[in-house]
Amino acid sequence: MRLKLHVLKVYTGRPVIFLHESSAKKIGIRTGDRVTIKKNGNSLVAIVDLVRDIIKKNEAALSEELNLALKGHNKGYIEIFPSEIAESSSILHDQFECNQYSQKDLEKIMGDIVNNLLTEAEIAYFISGMVHCKSSIKEIIYLINAMVKTGSRISWPYKIIADKHSIGGIAGNRTTPIVVSICASAGVIMPKTSSRAITSAAGTADTVESIAPVSLSVSQLKKVVNKTGACLVWGGSLGLAPADDKLIRVEKLLRVDPESQLLASILAKKVSVGSTHVLIDIPYGEGAKVSKVQGEKLGQLFILLGKKLNLKIKVVLTDGKEPIGHGVGPILEIKDVIKVLKQDNSPKDLENKSLFLAGNILELVGKVKKGYGIIKAREILYSGQAYKKFCEIVHAQGGDPKTWLPEAKFNHTIISKYNGIIKKIDNKDINYLARITGCPVDKTAGVYLYKHIGEYIQKGEKIVTLFSESNQKLKEAVKFFKKNKSIVIK
């Protein structure tokens, strides 16, 4: 059926087409059905909402986003057809009592997820299966292969491609720019892609973005890496394992994080970007995502999967009981990073963790003998080479390491009312606090921590400063802090 295109400024979080009731009736389509939309040789699948106003009878309305995906102008006509039921939809509903999926099944499902052929409800249905049914190693490998196969894959003329990944959860844990700069200085190739914050205050991509563009294309990324040996970009614009991004979106809605999919998600991205050697950082402890025992178990799974995927994986378990560095929030964190790189009032906990991780990578790729990694890393950092490399990378991405980093319009400092020892700094609370102040959207927003666990604090000394672009948000953050005892002094 041919209908006049009407583009709406609507954000529905799922691909929706608004059809007039009368045209839907003609082709036997109901609310919630899927239709294939064709325009200029491009096509995609959307879910139908029926309307009797907003549009005329001979029109169909799409969101700007969907129209963009069709690569269409805002005018003209579209063709719509009732969608056949997605092949993977049948695979899903034929699956019961925790049967395992085959390689072919998972390729179909991931392919249909990428092409919008499965609804949010069907994706949730798939995820629920992953949570309730223990995946075998074989099934996770199938899932990884399927995610890689249904996205772009970058190939390199280099033999060794290094990478790192932290499973996250620790506020202010911004080691990546430091580790990449150190390793690249030593000649290690590191095409590092990072995520933006999903539930945390800032992702590495949000942080680096305050001084350099991070939304690069694959060819731009290759240019930067070929020039400097590394990059610090956002993974979301590269089309690496795109099924994973869509799964994560639904998992976020459901607030679940199945282990098999966590493993597949990380490793599919690494395989897609062409990595050969990967260091996995698993912070553990109270307030971290995992306990020590869980972390060890997870680490073993990573190594097992790495062997099957021909990836050399090293896992390190690190102390995750408190935030790292002083700043939590995009600009506050990049300031900490630069302090370490320039060795100018460097936050020692962030420096030490970065040296530890960089040292491990240098050993993993064979740049130094076992036991000499940290020494080499420290040498590179202290000599100023790492900072120089960092500036090179930022320049190559089109940024400027000397970008002026503004301070938020409003701030509020909280003072200790007692003498005592810092007993606890709750990671989740600090992240949430930073979100209240406006992170990650407001780059200047966030939390500055003056002390860490075990340090002595005197009555009248500063505990934290909260930064925000909105006085209202600042007040809410102060209220949250006071109510939740996110930092315990005894």
Added chain:
Amino acid sequence: MRLKLHVLKVYTGRPVIFLHESSAKKIGIRTGDRVTIKKNGNSLVAIVDLVRDIIKKNEAALSEELNLALKGHNKGYIEIFPSEIAESSSILHDQFECNQYSQKDLEKIMGDIVNNLLTEAEIAYFISGMVHCKSSIKEIIYLINAMVKTGSRISWPYKIIADKHSIGGIAGNRTTPIVVSICASAGVIMPKTSSRAITSAAGTADTVESIAPVSLSVSQLKKVVNKTGACLVWGGSLGLAPADDKLIRVEKLLRVDPESQLLASILAKKVSVGSTHVLIDIPYGEGAKVSKVQGEKLGQLFILLGKKLNLKIKVVLTDGKEPIGHGVGPILEIKDVIKVLKQDNSPKDLENKSLFLAGNILELVGKVKKGYGIIKAREILYSGQAYKKFCEIVHAQGGDPKTWLPEAKFNHTIISKYNGIIKKIDNKDINYLARITGCPVDKTAGVYLYKHIGEYIQKGEKIVTLFSESNQKLKEAVKFFKKNKSIVIK
């Protein structure tokens, strides 16, 4: 936040509120978040779609349906608040590796489903768990209790309340009006509620609706039953186990039908309507929903659950290999029903099955001795009492048994090209064929079958007549019939 209400003629299949981007930003809400909407002391939860056109900055748009649910006028203001995360949402995401739910968990989940607090994706997530993890009898009982508790429950001053249920799947299987009329004639109280067609050509409610109103309130239903001893109404307007209706809607989207939920769905409705004695009809065989072995297993589960619920359940397995009666479609089926009741050219297969079921109910409630049920049922039918009772019920519901039943505008008869025996009549195909002709929306549409399996047919004799209000639909139906060999003659 207070916003001006704007009502849209939109059908989204899920509760959606359109908020202007600028107001959403002010209270920190994003696409896909849930908000609580309050108006005149009523409140409900909806999912946010963001817009930059359609509405003004100080407005929020609701669908007519949602506005109706708020019992509001089309004008005035609404208050919106970011929704707390539903308690049951946490129950869902704390559940993994096929743990069983507790009574309390399921009550929370069913309650939140009824109150729109769970999204479609979360409901799909719950259903997937039911499909992948085998429910214990205990868990199914918990589910039934939870469904009953979160809806209305009808109580009666009578000691015995009889009911019947067929698990469905058989085209034309319209025994209910006949069975209810016979049993009520014998003094059995039968407040029968039925469903509308979901995937079939017609439900009992659609069929009866062609001569009587079926959307009664609980108090109207009670009046009809107190007067006539029975009723033939639609279950959907009574608020009995409403969580079940919402689960079924999502299951339909996913095209799954988990056994535990099938059992819970049927029995929760029976408990809610106040039944004490229930006959379950399980048609089995090729083209039916279950095989004989599956049917027997299902029957045992029904009886086991009945014992725990204090329901007296009898299960009968019936031959489900072909359609029953001549007509498939609302009016064609009510014509068959009246032919049986008036003993005027009665389709014998429909008559015999109805007598068998009615006889079983008479025995189950103790109206006759074991072995005498069918005899008594036949006596009542042949004496004309059943037809008289049927007319009473139709009158009491506000209908007229003498309603003129029109024929569809277009019809097409298919003639046999060979001499032979009818070897197969595919239930699913016949149902689908009737849907193509316009069932259940067009009450006159459908399929009329002249012969049944095993009957001899001569070249030139009629096989079926297809009825439709649209010549286009009729042509499609003929095409489908010819292509699919839905009836095999050999």
